Amino acid sequence: MKISMKKIIILTVAVLIAISLSSFGQHKKAKISFDKKIHQFGNIKEASGVVNCKFEFTNIGSEPLTISNVQGSGGCKSTNWTKTSVVPGKKGFVYVQYNPLRKSGKFNNTITVSSNSENPTTILQIQGIVTPKPKTITDEFRNQMANGDLRLKTNYLVLGKISNKNTKTDSILVLNSSKDNIKLTFENVPKYITVKSVPSVIKPNKRALIVVTYNASLNKNAKGEQQWGNLNSRINVIINGNVENVRKNPITIRADIFEDFSHLTKKELARAPIIEFENTTYNYGKIKQGTVVKHDFVFKNLGKEDLVIRKVKAG
Secondary structure, eight states: OOOOHHHHHHHHHHHHHHHHHHHHHHTOOBOEEESOSEEEEEEEEGGGOOEEEEEEEEEOSSSOBOEEEEEEOTTEEEEEEOOSOBOTTOEEEEEEEEOOTTOOEEEEEEEEEEESBSSOEEEEEEEEEEEOOOOOHHHHSOEEOTTSSEEESOSEEEEEEEETTOEEEEEEEEEEOSSSOEEEEEESOOTTEEEEEESSEEOTTOEEEEEEEEEGGGOBOTTSOBOOEEEEEEEEEEETTBOTTGGGSEEEEEEEEEOOOTTOOHHHHHHSOOEEESOSOOOOOOOOTTOOOOOOOOEEEOSSSOOOOOOOOOO
């Protein structure tokens, strides 16, 4: 079957036109183009509060452009951007806020812009350096006792790990913010803790230490058994003998008591108990609300001495 040259030319042109139309249809999209993608704030002061900047963009595509979401990282956010569709050739904006509160030094945060653009995700950046505001007495001593005259740097003292054979001492920095002398005493102090103020009398606008010594070997329950693991103790601060609001002046002391094996000889260590569990994880799978389920973790003592479980705690 013969095909004339004219028919071949017509067929070729038709194919080219079809390919061209198909290609045009595929590229008929919105396309976002920002004037800049990085904004430099330079040096900003924490005390000056929130700062703002504006990113402008143009729709250089052939279809209307719509921003669906703007998400900031760290201390930056955007609640204001062009919410309506931007027709081809027109401009829109994205406002960005940055809050330097409790931040200092360099920052480099990103803002993710999602749209129906040919490139659906655009990453913007804000950069700068935050100069922290000078610390006030309130910033340094955030915890205030009930009468308002005594301020503490913290009212929660974490002593960390202490072996059952040892003691540990640490302190809390305090400030007398009144115009009179302050003398501190303490109540509800357990026998395994000693606490004192150094100096014993704190002069006006002067600092002092509440010194705490924790003797782990004395921390025992009502049966006289050694206590183990993470334990909290709460004592109350009495200011100038006034016990009226003493329960509003607590200090919490936390210690993690562990058993000390350092005194054991090699022979004793060789005979020491060794715990081995058949498994240390268990998957309950799907459980209906209100259903009580349980699983027993089975273990063996592979040592030569008796094994004693000191404490079991679920978390």
